[in-house]
Amino acid sequence: MSTHAANSIVPGHEKGKRKLVRRAAPDESQRIRHVVQGVFVALNVWIGAQFVAWVRWFERGGHGWAMSRPAGVEGWLPIAGLMNLKYLLVTGRAPAVHPAAMFLLIGFLLMSVLMKKAFCGWLCPVGTFSEMLWKAGQRVFGRNLEVPKWLDHQLRGLKYLLLGFFVFVIAWMPAEALKDFMAGPYGTIADVKMLDFFRGIGVVGIAVIGWLVLLSVFIKNLWCRYLCPYGVLMGLVSLVSPVKIRRDAEACIDCGKCSRACPSQLRVDKLVQIRSVECTACMACVASCPVENALQLALPPRKAETAVARWRGLVVRPPAVVAILAAIFLGVVLVARMTGHWQTHVPRDVYMQLVPHANEVSHPM
Numbered sequence: 001m002s003t004h005a006a007n008s009i010v011p012g013h014e015k016g017k018r019k020l021v022r023r024a025a026p027d028e029s030q031r032i033r034h035v036v037q038g039v040f041v042a043l044n045v046w047i048g049a050q051f052v053a054w055v056r057w058f059e060r061g062g063h064g065w066a067m068s069r070p071a072g073v074e075g076w077l078p079i080a081g082l083m084n085l086k087y088l089l090v091t092g093r094a095p096a097v098h099p100a101a102m103f104l105l106i107g108f109l110l111m112s113v114l115m116k117k118a119f120c121g122w123l124c125p126v127g128t129f130s131e132m133l134w135k136a137g138q139r140v141f142g143r144n145l146e147v148p149k150w151l152d153h154q155l156r157g158l159k160y161l162l163l164g165f166f167v168f169v170i171a172w173m174p175a176e177a178l179k180d181f182m183a184g185p186y187g188t189i190a191d192v193k194m195l196d197f198f199r200g201i202g203v204v205g206i207a208v209i210g211w212l213v214l215l216s217v218f219i220k221n222l223w224c225r226y227l228c229p230y231g232v233l234m235g236l237v238s239l240v241s242p243v244k245i246r247r248d249a250e251a252c253i254d255c256g257k258c259s260r261a262c263p264s265q266l267r268v269d270k271l272v273q274i275r276s277v278e279c280t281a282c283m284a285c286v287a288s289c290p291v292e293n294a295l296q297l298a299l300p301p302r303k304a305e306t307a308v309a310r311w312r313g314l315v316v317r318p319p320a321v322v323a324i325l326a327a328i329f330l331g332v333v334l335v336a337r338m339t340g341h342w343q344t345h346v347p348r349d350v351y352m353q354l355v356p357h358a359n360e361v362s363h364p365m
Contacts, residue, residue, distance in 0.1 A: 027287040029318040033121070036322055037128040044125050047072040055192055058355035071343050073191050074101035078230050080190055081105030082170050083178050090175040097182040098190070099341040107332035112237040115316075115324055116244065116297075120224060120231050121280030122325060127231075130221050131263065137217035145218045155226045163229035185354055185361045188346055192358045200359070220263050225278070235277030242299050243316055245274040245285060251294035258285035258295055268295070283318065297321070 050070040057066050074080065077098055084095040084102035095102060108119045120127045138144050147155065173181070181187050197205070216222040224231050247258075249272060258268040264278040268285045281297060289295040298314045336342035354361060 027283075027289075029283040030287050032318040032322060033282060036122050036325070037131075040123045041125050041128055043072075044075075047075075051191070051195065055195060055355055058351055061356075062352060069344070071100040072104075074098050074344075075104045076194060077101040077190055078105065079166060079170075080182065080187070082166065083173075083182060086170055086173075087175050087178045087182075094339070094341045095179070095182060097188055097344050097346070099344065100336060103332050103336040103341065107328050108234060109237050110328050110332070111325055112234045113241055114243065114328070115321060116241045116279055116281035117231065117234045117238045117277070118281040118321060118325060119234055121282035122321065123329075124231075126228070127221070127224055127280070130216055130223050133213065133216040134218075134220045134222075134263075141218075144220050147219060152225075158226050159229050159232045162227070163232045166229060181364065184364055186363055188344075188350070189354045189358050189361060192355055193361070196358050220265065225264070232277070235279075238279070239275065239277060243281070243297060245279060245281070245283075246296055246298045246301065247272055248294050248296075251291055253291055253294070255290060257288040257290065261285050261288035281321070283321075 047070045050067060051073045053067045054069045057064060078101070080098045081101035081104060084098060085105055087093070087095050088102060108123075111119045111123075134144055170178070186193070201209075212223060219225075245268065247268065252269065254269060256269050259266065259270075261284045262268055263282065263284060264276070264280065266274055266276055266278060266285075268274060283297055286295050286297060296315045298316060301314060333342065
């Protein structure tokens with residue numbers, strides 16, 4: 001926030017008195033975040049279009065211009081990423097099939113270590129779409145529905161159960177079984193199977209997705225809050241992150257705007273720092289704060305005599321968030337490419353046998 005904001009009286013509730021504080025300058029974090037979200041959505045749309053063209057080439061019998069397979073599509077294969085990560089940790093060898101899924105997972109986990117669950121709040125296309133839905137509902141109906149606390153607590157357990165199931169299955173499988181699964185017909189074209197699910201979706205699938213979309217209009221971040229196991233994994237890893245939303249209790253005027261702005265419904269105005277696995281470092285709370293330096297995304301404060309000095313050199317500004325996320329993402333992709341572990345090296349004739357008959361390939365388990 002700008003240090004050039006003028007002194008002004010901002011209503012507060014400190015022992016029923018009003019405090020002389022520095023009013024915060026207009027915050028640009030949300031505009032910057034939305035730009036980043038838009039760029040990442042566009043990137044995923046471009047990768048998706050390339051992948052569809054690649055699949056269609058095989059389905060047409062190899063006629064016409066052949067497009068190379070975009071390895072980035074493996075970012076949509078988180079289970080393959082987990083399986084390959086375990087294989088790497090156990091054997092010390094990078095997997096041959098869908099290695100990009102593993103490298104992207106490592107990158108997103110690294111983001112969580114350094115910048116909380118910023119992948120979910122800044123990059124995830126599903127999170128972006130979910131945010132658009134509940135904000136649209138808020139604009140149309142004036143507010144979003146509040147799930148009762150007892151039910152909200154129970155529903156949030158669903159994503160932990162889903163993550164636990166996947167982790168248990170993968171942990172139970174030995175390294176060679178993981179390798180055989182990924183190198184088998186189903187594992188090789190897992191990305192094609194995913195595409196075919198949506199291309200050939202049935203009535204039940206449409207109904208389920210339709211209900212999820214509809215409910216997401218009324219309930220903030222329905223998928224992310226209750227059903228996304230990937231977000232849980234990022235959240236659990238983010239607990240070790242030194243970067244957190246931090247509130248200066250002395251500067252805070254207890255207006256409660258930060259809590260109302262938080263899409264994860266965290267009580268930001270009651271805590272000194274946000275440790276929750278639900279925090280996505282979206283900085284919506286920071287953007288809503290009317291007081292300069294009262295709320296920041298920052299590293300642990302050092303000892304100082306004044307509240308303002310405690311933040312000096314510790315605050316993580318939105319441009320820094322973007323730079324760190326970009327450095328991790330591009331760095332992981334660069335390392336994978338330089339080591340020859342970005343592309344899945346499957347012979348074209350194997351794809352020619354499998355891709356046109358993907359609907360006939362069944363799960364081996």
